Amino acid sequence: MSGIDSKQVMESLLAITAEEGGSDLHLSVGRYPTVRIDGRLVPLDKKEILSAQDTFELVTSILSKERREAFLADQELDMSYELEGKMRFRVNAFFQRGSVGASFRLISSRIRTLEELSMPASVYDFTKPAQGFVLVTGPSGHGKSTTLAALIDRINLEKFKHIITVEDPIEYVYTQNRCMIDQREVGTDTKSFSNALRAIFREDADVILVGELRDWETISMAITAAETGHLVYATLHTNSAAQTIDRIIDSFPASQQNQIRAQLAGNLLGVISQRLIPRVGGGRIPAVEIMKANSAVKNLIRENKVHQLDLVINTSADEGMVSLNSSLAKMVKDGEISIEDAMTYSTNSNDLKMLLRK
Numbered sequence: 001m002s003g004i005d006s007k008q009v010m011e012s013l014l015a016i017t018a019e020e021g022g023s024d025l026h027l028s029v030g031r032y033p034t035v036r037i038d039g040r041l042v043p044l045d046k047k048e049i050l051s052a053q054d055t056f057e058l059v060t061s062i063l064s065k066e067r068r069e070a071f072l073a074d075q076e077l078d079m080s081y082e083l084e085g086k087m088r089f090r091v092n093a094f095f096q097r098g099s100v101g102a103s104f105r106l107i108s109s110r111i112r113t114l115e116e117l118s119m120p121a122s123v124y125d126f127t128k129p130a131q132g133f134v135l136v137t138g139p140s141g142h143g144k145s146t147t148l149a150a151l152i153d154r155i156n157l158e159k160f161k162h163i164i165t166v167e168d169p170i171e172y173v174y175t176q177n178r179c180m181i182d183q184r185e186v187g188t189d190t191k192s193f194s195n196a197l198r199a200i201f202r203e204d205a206d207v208i209l210v211g212e213l214r215d216w217e218t219i220s221m222a223i224t225a226a227e228t229g230h231l232v233y234a235t236l237h238t239n240s241a242a243q244t245i246d247r248i249i250d251s252f253p254a255s256q257q258n259q260i261r262a263q264l265a266g267n268l269l270g271v272i273s274q275r276l277i278p279r280v281g282g283g284r285i286p287a288v289e290i291m292k293a294n295s296a297v298k299n300l301i302r303e304n305k306v307h308q309l310d311l312v313i314n315t316s317a318d319e320g321m322v323s324l325n326s327s328l329a330k331m332v333k334d335g336e337i338s339i340e341d342a343m344t345y346s347t348n349s350n351d352l353k354m355l356l357r358k
Contacts, residue, residue, distance in 0.1 A: 006061035013058075014083050016044065018106055023141070025089075025104040027055050028096075036141075039278055052099040059093045059102045078187070080107075080169040090171055105141070107171045111153045112146070118285050119147060122320045123272055125292075126233075127154050130206075132269035133226035135213075137238045142275045143286055144235045145171050148209060151233060155179060155207055162204055166196040167211035179207075186211075197221040201228070210234040216251040223260070226267040240324065240347055241271040241291035242309040245301055265302040268293040273324065275345050277337045285336055287345060289313065289324040329355035 013033050017025040022035035022042075029052050032043035048054075060068050062081055071077040075095040081104070082088050090105040114123050126134045134151075136144045149172040155161055156179040163179050168186035182203075190196040193210060194217045200208055213219045213234050226232040238244040245264065252260050270292045276284040291297060296312045313321045328342040329352060339356070346352040 006057040010058045010061050011083055013044075013047075014081075014087070014089060014104060014106075017104065018087055023106055025106075027058060027100075027102045029055055029099045029101070038282060038284055039276065055100045055102070059100050062091075078169055080171065080185075088171070088173070090169055108146070111149045111172055111174070113154075114147070114150045117143070117146060117150060119150070119274075120288060120290065120322065123147070123151070123288075123290065124154055125320060126269055126272070127151050127158075129231060129269055131226060131229050131231050131267075133223055133264070133267045134231075134233045134269045135236055135244055135271045136233065136274070137236045137241075137244050137271060138274045139239065140237060144274065145211075147272065147274065147286075148233055148235065149174075152181075152207070152209055156181065161206040163207040163209070164200055164203060164205040165209040165211070166190065166193055166200075167209070168193070171211075193218045194221060197225060200225065200230075205230060207231045208233070212236070213248075216253075219248055219251060220260070223263050223267055227263060238273070239275075240273050240310075241289055241313065242306050244271050244273065245306045245309065249306075261302055261304060265293075265298040268298070268301070277328070277331065277341050277345055279336055280338060285331065287324055287327045287331065287337075287342075288322060289327065290320065290322040292316070292319055292321055294319060325352045325355055328352055329358075332356060 013025055017035050020035055020037060022037045024036040026034045027050060029050055032045050032049055033047050034041050034043045063071060067077065067079060071093055077093045079091045080088055081091050087109055088107040090107055091102065093100065093102040114121055136147050138144050152163060156174060156177045159178060161179045163181045165183045170183050170185045174181045184190050184196050186193060193214060198221065208225055208230050210222050213222060213236050222232050222234050236244055236247060238247050248264060249257050249260055273289040274286045277287050279285045291313050297309060300306060300308050313323050325346055325348060328346055331337045332339055332342050342352060343349050
C-alpha cells in the first residue's frame, strides 16, 4: 500500500464500518481489520491480514504533515476524521511493540433524542436549571458522548444560550439553532482542558461541555464554573454515582478534599451512569442509573458518607432516581435483554436477583 492507494483503502474500511452498523474499526498488526458490531468484535476476513507496513501506511495516509510529525514524535494521537462530509470518526492512533495500531469510533452525523436512544426522558430534567454540575459516566464506548449530545441539542432547540464545548477531539458537530455554539478542540484550538476552562470565564458562556475530566485541576475548574453561574456537563469513566463522587474527591490532595466535598455538595445537579447492553434480537440498549442531588444526597456528600448514596437512589424513585439494577431488571422483564447479560453488567448481582423475583 502507498500514497493515494493507502488512503482509498483506509476510507473504504471506514465506509464498511458504517455500512455494517459497526461502532468501531480496529487496525492491529497480524490481524484482519476488525469491526465492533453490537459490542462484539467481528474480523473482516475477506480482507488481508495486516502487516506492520500496512497499518503504518493506512493510518498515516489520513494525517496532515503536522499531525504525522506529532504522531511520530509523541507515538500516540487523538483526532477526528471526516469522510466525504458524510460521517465522522474519533481516531486514536498509537504504537504497540514498535508497530502502529489504531481505533476509529464512528460518530453519528445526526444527534438523536433521548427517546431515540431508549434513555429515560427524565434525563432532560438536567437541561432545565440555569447553573450546576451534571456528570455523565460509564465505561468507555457506552454512549456517554451521545447522551451529552442529546442534552446539548435539547438546549440548542429550546433556549437562547451561549454554549462552549471543550473536547479531545470534537465528536458531534452541532448545527446552531437558538443557541450560539462554539466548539474547541484540545490540541487544535487550545492547549489543554484546563487552559480552555480558564479562558471560558471571560467568554460569556452560559453552558459548558467538558469532554472528559482527566485531572484534579480540570475538575476544580469545572466545579468552580458551575459555582459561578454556568451549567456544566462533563464525563468521567466510572461505574456508578457513588464511585463517581469518590473518584472526584480522591483526585484531590487530602488537604483540599473537605473543600471539594462542600463545593460538590453545593453545585451538583446529578449523575447519569450508563452502560450499553446487548439487546435481544440485535443492537444495544442503555441501562441507566440516575442520581439527582436532592438534600439527602447533598448531605451525604458533605458528610463523607458516600457509601450510603445507593440507599437514597433505591428509595427515591418518586423523585426520578433510578438504580442500575432496577433498570436492568425492567429490561429483563420486558424481554429486551437476557438475564445473563443483566448479571454481567450489574454491580450487585444478589440485589438484581431479588428484583427479578418480585
